[in-house]
Amino acid sequence: MVSEQTRRLVRKRSEYLCEYCHSPEYLSPDRFTIDHIMPQSRRFLPCENSYxxxxxIRE
Structure with missing residues (x-):
C-alpha cells in the first residue's frame, strides 16, 4: 500500500501528468493511479523514486 504522503510526492513530482503518455490528470475523469516500479539498482527497496x-485506462 502506498502512503498518502508518497502519493502526494509522486503526483507533484510528475506535475500531475501520466509518466508514460504525459496526459494531464485534469483531463481524466478519475484520479491517476500510482504504479510501483522496481529498479534493479534499488534491489526492490521501496522509496518515492520507485513510483x-x-x-x-478502463477497458
Missing part, C-alpha cells in the same frame, strides 16, 4: 503516476 510513477499513471493514467488508469
Amino acid at each position: 510513477v503516476t499513471v493514467e488508469y
Whole structure:
C-alpha cells in the first residue's frame, strides 16, 4: 500500500501528468493511479523514486 504522503510526492513530482503518455490528470475523469516500479539498482527497496503516476485506462 502506498502512503498518502508518497502519493502526494509522486503526483507533484510528475506535475500531475501520466509518466508514460504525459496526459494531464485534469483531463481524466478519475484520479491517476500510482504504479510501483522496481529498479534493479534499488534491489526492490521501496522509496518515492520507485513510483510513477499513471493514467488508469478502463477497458
